[in-house]
Amino acid sequence: MAVTLHDYEEVVGSEVMDEIRTVASHVRHKSLQNINSTPVGGGVAEILTRMIPLLRELGVDASWDVIKGDEAFFNVTKSFHNALHGDDESISEKMLEVYRENTDANLRDMNFTGDVVMIHDPQPAGLILRKPEIGRQWIWRCHIDVSRPDLITWNFLKPYVEQYDAAIFSMPDFAQQLPISQYMIAPSIDPLSDKNKDLDQACVQKVLDGFGLNPERPILTQISRFDRLKDPLGVIRAYQLIKRHCDCQLILAGGAADDDPEGKEVLREVEEAAVDDADIHVLLLPPFSDLEINALVRGSTIVFQKSIKEGFGLTVSEALWKGKPVIGGAVGGIKLQIINGVTGFLVHSPEGAANRAVELLQNPDLRQKLGENGRRHVKENFLITRHVKDYMLLMLALDYPADRIVQLTAA
Ligand code: UDP
Numbered sequence: 001m002a003v004t005l006h007d008y009e010e011v012v013g014s015e016v017m018d019e020i021r022t023v024a025s026h027v028r029h030k031s032l033q034n035i036n037s038t039p040v041g042g043g044v045a046e047i048l049t050r051m052i053p054l055l056r057e058l059g060v061d062a063s064w065d066v067i068k069g070d071e072a073f074f075n076v077t078k079s080f081h082n083a084l085h086g087d088d089e090s091i092s093e094k095m096l097e098v099y100r101e102n103t104d105a106n107l108r109d110m111n112f113t114g115d116v117v118m119i120h121d122p123q124p125a126g127l128i129l130r131k132p133e134i135g136r137q138w139i140w141r142c143h144i145d146v147s148r149p150d151l152i153t154w155n156f157l158k159p160y161v162e163q164y165d166a167a168i169f170s171m172p173d174f175a176q177q178l179p180i181s182q183y184m185i186a187p188s189i190d191p192l193s194d195k196n197k198d199l200d201q202a203c204v205q206k207v208l209d210g211f212g213l214n215p216e217r218p219i220l221t222q223i224s225r226f227d228r229l230k231d232p233l234g235v236i237r238a239y240q241l242i243k244r245h246c247d248c249q250l251i252l253a254g255g256a257a258d259d260d261p262e263g264k265e266v267l268r269e270v271e272e273a274a275v276d277d278a279d280i281h282v283l284l285l286p287p288f289s290d291l292e293i294n295a296l297v298r299g300s301t302i303v304f305q306k307s308i309k310e311g312f313g314l315t316v317s318e319a320l321w322k323g324k325p326v327i328g329g330a331v332g333g334i335k336l337q338i339i340n341g342v343t344g345f346l347v348h349s350p351e352g353a354a355n356r357a358v359e360l361l362q363n364p365d366l367r368q369k370l371g372e373n374g375r376r377h378v379k380e381n382f383l384i385t386r387h388v389k390d391y392m393l394l395m396l397a398l399d400y401p402a403d404r405i406v407q408l409t410a411a
Pocket of ligand 1: 041253318
């Protein structure tokens with residue numbers, strides 16, 4: 001059954017929904033076109049899938065288009081992604097040329113229909129070149145941490161970024177010095193999606209059975225694309241240390257994203273590291289495995305997100321919402337979601353992750369307390385209702401560039 005605004009009211013309350021409706025009534029005359037680089041896989045696609053229908057139900061003409069690119073382009077943009085996160089990548093002039101060529105092709109093929117065009121991440125950032133010709137309001141929505149980037153990559157992207165009307169970052173730590181307005185808007189999860197909605201125990205049980213997991217024994221889980229920055233091998237290392245003290249099973253579940261060409265290789269490395277241990281379950285999930293992922297997390301005792309670098313890390317909120325204690329790398333947006341010792345634990349190494357996991361496995365009350373706190377933290381800060389409101393407020397703010405306060409009246 002389709003989710004309606006009324007269903008959200010039951011989760012966040014009528015006051016929050018009234019406020020959202022009021023803001024929506026002031027931006028309904030504008031269309032919002034989102035453009036990113038993959039229709040499926042990864043956090044951006046996850047958010048847009050849920051947000052577009054919600055905005056439309058609120059009366060905002062929201063749409064979503066995806067750029068095209070050849071294999072070389074996505075290899076280049078994956079290198080950009082790693083380089084912007086500060087990794088050592090050698091970015092050549094040839095690679096920059098591949099980016100320019102693919103940008104030109106997309107500029108030829110795409111229609112820019114939005115009054116507000118929201119471009120997500122670096123892959124489609126070059127589309128701003130159309131702005132002088134067609135006008136409109138352009139927002140660069142950066143989901144990654146560009147605060148300490150590889151300079152060749154950033155100096156290449158910056159002239160594009162500077163042409164936007166505004167940039168959005170997920171947290172202040174991620175931002176850069178820019179001559180345009182910058183907004184801080186954290187991402188969100190949808191509590192009513194298949195990924196996050198309540199499931200009954202029988203459904204959870206069935207999924208665990210299907211994957212050969214024993215619900216009587218503790219289950220540790222990380223849900224992530226097979227990406228080195230998510231540190232799946234570090235999770236296996238932590239699990240091996242935990243296993244010296246406590247019985248447990250490990251799930252590493254992930255899928256591929258169209259714009260991530262490294263996934264296969266990392267999956268191979270993970271499978272190799274897990275080959276001798278029947279308690280490590282490496283699951284390559286097809287797209288749209290949302291109910292399975294929901295059930296795997298609900299069936300878990302502890303959830304890991306042991307990233308070495310991270311954008312926001314939606315998987316953390318997804319787990320906290322389900323009342324799970326999360327052990328996460330102390331990086332990126334994970335630091336917004338895990339309040340150390342309150343909603344989970346922040347760690348810096350496999351050893352640290354293992355120590356915290358053993359502590360949690362030995363202390364069910366602590367697990368429960370962190371889980372309760374985590375759910376509350378997500379409810380107050382990281383649900384889609386807050387996110388939609390922030391985007392609409394930004395659309396509104398763009399119409400009043402000189403005003404610090406915009407007075408709204410109920411519709
Ligand atoms: N995800 C999924 N299937 C997978 C692995 C991940 O649906 O096999 C989802 C995950 O539940 C989350 C999103 O993809 O909603 C990943 O977002 P996150 O911000 O954690 O990381 P990203 O992949 O964007 O770096």
